Amino acid sequence: MYDFNYHRPASATDAAAARKAAADGVYLAGGMTLLPTLKQRLARNSDVVDLAAAGLAGIGRDGGTITIGAMSTHDSVATSSEVQSAIPALAALAGGIGDPQVRNRGTIGGSIANADPAADYPAAVLGLNATVHTDRRDIKAGDFFTGMFETALDDGELITKVTFPVPAAAAYAKFANLASRYAIVGVMAAKTGDGIRVAVTGAAGNAFRATAMEQALAGDFSAAALDGISVDADYNSDIHASAEYRRHLVGVMAKRAVGEIA
Amino acid sequence: MNANTTTTSGIGGSVRRREDSRFLQGRGRYTDDINIAGQAYAVFVRSPHAHARINGIDTAAATAAEGVVAVFTAEHTKDIGGVPTGWQVHSKDGEPMAEPKHPVLAEGMARHVGDPVAMVIAATRRQARDAAELVAVDYDPQPAVVDMKAALAADSTKVHADLPGNLCYDWELGDKAAVDEAFAGAAHVTKLDLVNNRLIPNAVEPRCAIGDFDSVSGEHTLYTTSQNPHVIRLLMGAFVLSIPEHKLRVVAPDVGGGFGSKIFHYAEEALVTWAAAQVKKPVKWTAERSESFMSDAHGRDHVTHAELALDADGKFLALRCSTLANMGAYLSTFAPCIPTYLHGTLLAGQYVTPAIYCEVKAVFTNTVPVDAYRGAGRPEATFILERIVDQAAAETGVDPAELRRRNLIKPEQFPYQTPVALQYDTGNYEATLDQALKAADYAGFESRRKQSAAAGKLRGVGLSCYIEACGIAPSNVVGSLGARAGLYEAATIRVNPTGSVVVLTGSHAHGQGHETTFAQVVSDMLGIDYDAVEIVHGDTAKVPFGMGTYGSRSIAVGGAAIAKAVDKIIAKGKKIAAHLLEAGEGDIVFENGAFKVAGTDREKSFGDIALTAYVPHQYPLESLEPGLEETAFYDPANFTYPAGTYVCEVEVDPDTGRVTVASFHASDDFGNLINPMIVEGQVHGGLAQGIGQALLENCVYDADGQLLSGSYMDYCMPRADDLPSFQVDTTVTACTHNPLGVKGCGEAGAIGAPPALINAVVNALNGGGHPIAHLDMPATPQKVWAAMQSN
Amino acid sequence: MSEQITVTVNGDTVSARPAANTLLSTFLREELGLTGAHVGCDTSQCGACVVLVDGKSVKSCTMLAHQAAGTNVTTIEGLAGDGGELHPMQEAFRDNHGLQCGFCTPGMVLSAVDLVSRNPDPSEGEVRSWLEGNICRCTGYHNIVKSIRAAAKVMRA
Incomplete structure (x- = not known):
């Protein structure tokens, strides 16, 4: 790691101020991606602003909404009784991220800000029609993920919490890369107040909604309704999975997620 | 063996390991745990190109950077010899193999991604790394050659300028004419093309080396993550740095796994040793994992065409194989012998195949050097044989177990001379086959296939009957085949005056539990308390000599050397006892830890004899030296031949192509067992690596020679949830030619498992309506899915 | 400074x-x-460096020392009792041959302690799944799984 200044502000406001004051600052949430990146000298930042003490952790339910503080760990989401009862698919998704040690440190805010194309949370944010709250504004899920490792966040903008409307039903099915354990394809299917949503992660540059599937499911919410639907996307291709194989897996995982609900 | 064989701490007891106490409390002492006062840290600048001319290296900025002690390039290491090769193979035409220089730092040309180009030494690791980024290398990238067939073309890019066609050697073994004749008369011929995938060993401890130099005594010390410190001392001292043995100490302390990758002498070891004397400070280097991926020797990487001829009754008539073996960019220490003498000689397997012919072309490419990895040559041979036998069974409509049974060497045929040089001393292959089939309920497979089908899964069963040649090796035999070293082992038994025993062994342990197993052997043979025996290994200053640990040789060769030294102790003890008991030496027997006058109740305990040897007041000083310490070198008369049958069942998810291992049964014959618990553990670990090769692990280069599987993000290490619980058992035919009757168990799992897996996957697909003849490893979900789409 | x-x-x-x-x-x-605590990789995957921070297993190679300020860290050196008696997890690894070269062992043991603190009676599948972040190259995991379940049984008693 290159040298940097370390800050541990006691509030989100102080964090934003520290970040703003830095020449080339970066927020440190769980650090599960940032620290390996710094360690391998793939990034060089003048300042690292640790959000651990900024008061951004915590999970609560308010009527039909689950609110998850940005610094809530995957483990806290997975084991939260409120999440488990309101959106079991979200708890299960969080419980399947990385490995136990990643889940003990990694956070929802860090994950979605990083917007790894193979991360699990983007499927949940998009599939459950969540809202990403920052220190500046609220961003609808559909507007948040803009590209590979790219989001709608402006420089220095800080995610404070994510709110999930409680769906009528939802399920997440993931086909993991056996080496990295990230998603080769992950599909969140949900019956929400906003209609049927099917969100795909891992398959392309960023998470996206499979609208053809959503339309088919709106008429007949069953795995069989997805027969023959091939989702068009700009599929990733690598040594683990070709674009063709990913396209196929989107169909398989979508059916599994839907089958779990239907 | 004496009567103590029945006690739990003697031979045959599953003694809990004594080394675990330190490992479980974080008190192991691995090389990176060692820090020497005043040490500096080395970081290597490595080529990012697979093939690049080095026009110049500007080290000025790096040299001027904070904390930097020195920056070395090939310009400074001109007087250092190249990294040597320990085995010379000759081609069909009698010519010796091509042996291009392997410089410790690239000399004008980088030949693989990761080839070290410069060494930066600084006061701290961070400073060394900072400065390494300031070394400006003027690379002129050249076309790289990665594919072996392409490399052999006359117009291919040359990895080494003076070597057209990139051919290291073109070797053959067996009677080609006899094989051709057998094929001409065959009722059936099965043909198969196979790839044995390149693997990266990935011991969890990265390599580490610390050089130290005492300018007063002129003594060099190297602490290193090695499986064989004496071999490193010999190779590095004699061929690389020209340091005589008495001025060079090599210490391999606790080592976190090796699997072959820590046998070899690596440039970094020589460089830290040399540099410590240059900069007059201890110099420490610890690999980062991403560095390990591109600098530890890789394994396997064979491409083979094989043909098996059968008669009308399904009896094997002949086998012929033509293999391309990747050497990488340079010859690693034992690379040349892996695809030849550890591969071609194993192609008889457990079968009576009257004629076998094998030819191997070894090829240089712009990739990391390839050398021994757990099994080393024998997994490749076993994969060919056990795949083609299965395919022959499928083509001729004979049950795979039945076809194997028809061709097994029968117990009464031992010693059995194969047509590929080896003579098997003993075995009972049908017994292990029967035991495995029964334990795995092979007969009941169809009902399990139906159950899986009902759950939407394709189930398959696969067999593998492997043999391996272990206990490496008779020195005169390997010498005649090109080895540049003897392959005996050495041991010293030092009996202390009060009767406790220190064993100095040349066999290094890096997970195998020698401190426990060897103590069991010695305590059993001497009839003394297990806790009174201490095992010392891994330091050339303590242990007289050793050839190290590889090829499942520790108990068969190292253990035999210990047994031989113990015999010498007993023989001397008898002389002392005869004097004390006023009896003839011939009348003294040693039983249960006591020297007795046969047929009387007169005896002296082992402790009495030890004390007398060191306090020789009543002692035959005119004919016998005081003291009780004996050294033995044991040179094996033959290889040992562990063998077994593995039965594996898999389930394939037809939607995704994902293969899961439903069950795995291993029946092995390792001869006598010293510690069955440790033996089982060795089998488990080997199976995990074999299953890893078959289903998960793959080293991938792109056409430009960039390593695509360069971290655990892309190189799939087997995890706990990829593997089943294993069922293992053993049969015993004792080795006939070593004192303990042992054969070795370290590599079996990695040798026998891959074909069992692939046979099971092929069986599952065939049974599920996807007729395929073969699937190359690893059978990843994508590959299996694609095979189902096209068949 | x-x-x-x-x-x-x-x-x-x-x-x-x-x-x-x-x-x-x-x-x-x-x-x-x-x-x-050993360092076996640079991509936060091998788990040889696992320690407990406030009782939860974390990869110490993927955490800054400053992030540990104010926490309670337990390393493998601190797991045995004051009198030197092994923790039941250590004892179970010894008794079930759950280690070979010992390099992954500290992380493996501490990860397992975290598991059993949450799940006193983990099934074989739960143990295997939990160990996703701990790579062992020696044992094939068979005896590690056995060790952890044996320790859990002792710790439940």
Whole structure:
């Protein structure tokens, strides 16, 4: 790691101020991606602003909404009784991220800000029609993920919490890369107040909604309704999975997620 | 063996390991745990190109950077010899193999991604790394050659300028004419093309080396993550740095796994040793994992065409194989012998195949050097044989177990001379086959296939009957085949005056539990308390000599050397006892830890004899030296031949192509067992690596020679949830030619498992309506899915 | 000069001023001499460096020393009792041959302690799944799984 200044502000406001004051600052949430990146000298930042003490952790339910503080760990989401009862698919998704040690440190805010194309949370944010709250504004899920490792966040903008409307039903099915354990394809299917949503992660540059599937499911919410639907996307291709194989897996995982609900 | 064989701490007891106490409390002492006062840290600048001319290296900025002690390039290491090769193979035409220089730092040309180009030494690791980024290398990238067939073309890019066609050697073994004749008369011929995938060993401890130099005594010390410190001392001292043995100490302390990758002498070891004397400070280097991926020797990487001829009754008539073996960019220490003498000689397997012919072309490419990895040559041979036998069974409509049974060497045929040089001393292959089939309920497979089908899964069963040649090796035999070293082992038994025993062994342990197993052997043979025996290994200053640990040789060769030294102790003890008991030496027997006058109740305990040897007041000083310490070198008369049958069942998810291992049964014959618990553990670990090769692990280069599987993000290490619980058992035919009757168990799992897996996957697909003849490893979900789409 | 941090390590209060870019693993190994946490990779996957921070298993190679300020860190050196008696998890690994070269062992043991603290009676599948973040190249995991379940049984009693 290159040298940097370390800050541990006691509030989100102080964090934003520290970040703003830095020449080339970066927020440190769980650090599960940032620290390996710094360690391998793939990034060089003048300042690292640790959000651990900024008061951004915590999970609560308010009527039909689950609110998850940005610094809530995957483990806290997975084991939260409120999440488990309101959106079991979200708890299960969080419980399947990385490995136990990643889940003990990694956070929802860090994950979605990083917007790894193979991360699990983007499927949940998009599939459950969540809202990403920052220190500046609220961003609808559909507007948040803009590209590979790219989001709608402006420089220095800080995610404070994510709110999930409680769906009528939802399920997440993931086909993991056996080496990295990230998603080769992950599909969140949900019956929400906003209609049927099917969100795909891992398959392309960023998470996206499979609208053809959503339309088919709106008429007949069953795995069989997805027969023959091939989702068009700009599929990733690598040594683990070709674009063709990913396209196929989107169909398989979508059916599994839907089958779990239907 | 004496009567103590029945006690739990003697031979045959599953003694809990004594080394675990330190490992479980974080008190192991691995090389990176060692820090020497005043040490500096080395970081290597490595080529990012697979093939690049080095026009110049500007080290000025790096040299001027904070904390930097020195920056070395090939310009400074001109007087250092190249990294040597320990085995010379000759081609069909009698010519010796091509042996291009392997410089410790690239000399004008980088030949693989990761080839070290410069060494930066600084006061701290961070400073060394900072400065390494300031070394400006003027690379002129050249076309790289990665594919072996392409490399052999006359117009291919040359990895080494003076070597057209990139051919290291073109070797053959067996009677080609006899094989051709057998094929001409065959009722059936099965043909198969196979790839044995390149693997990266990935011991969890990265390599580490610390050089130290005492300018007063002129003594060099190297602490290193090695499986064989004496071999490193010999190779590095004699061929690389020209340091005589008495001025060079090599210490391999606790080592976190090796699997072959820590046998070899690596440039970094020589460089830290040399540099410590240059900069007059201890110099420490610890690999980062991403560095390990591109600098530890890789394994396997064979491409083979094989043909098996059968008669009308399904009896094997002949086998012929033509293999391309990747050497990488340079010859690693034992690379040349892996695809030849550890591969071609194993192609008889457990079968009576009257004629076998094998030819191997070894090829240089712009990739990391390839050398021994757990099994080393024998997994490749076993994969060919056990795949083609299965395919022959499928083509001729004979049950795979039945076809194997028809061709097994029968117990009464031992010693059995194969047509590929080896003579098997003993075995009972049908017994292990029967035991495995029964334990795995092979007969009941169809009902399990139906159950899986009902759950939407394709189930398959696969067999593998492997043999391996272990206990490496008779020195005169390997010498005649090109080895540049003897392959005996050495041991010293030092009996202390009060009767406790220190064993100095040349066999290094890096997970195998020698401190426990060897103590069991010695305590059993001497009839003394297990806790009174201490095992010392891994330091050339303590242990007289050793050839190290590889090829499942520790108990068969190292253990035999210990047994031989113990015999010498007993023989001397008898002389002392005869004097004390006023009896003839011939009348003294040693039983249960006591020297007795046969047929009387007169005896002296082992402790009495030890004390007398060191306090020789009543002692035959005119004919016998005081003291009780004996050294033995044991040179094996033959290889040992562990063998077994593995039965594996898999389930394939037809939607995704994902293969899961439903069950795995291993029946092995390792001869006598010293510690069955440790033996089982060795089998488990080997199976995990074999299953890893078959289903998960793959080293991938792109056409430009960039390593695509360069971290655990892309190189799939087997995890706990990829593997089943294993069922293992053993049969015993004792080795006939070593004192303990042992054969070795370290590599079996990695040798026998891959074909069992692939046979099971092929069986599952065939049974599920996807007729395929073969699937190359690893059978990843994508590959299996694609095979189902096209068949 | 970096800011001072205070960490409780194996019951002892430690105050130090590690550089901001010091990893917890480096701090433990090189500044405190606790070499039981091993570093086996640089992508946060092998788990040889696992320690407990406030009772939860974390990869000490993927945490800054400064992030551990104010926490309670347990390394493998601190797991045995004051009198030197092994923790049931250590004892079970010894008794079931759950280790070979020993390099992954400290992380494996501490990860398992975290598992059993949450799930006193894990099934074989739960143990295997939990160990996703711990790579062992020697044992094939068979005896590790056996060790953890045996320890859980002792710890339940």
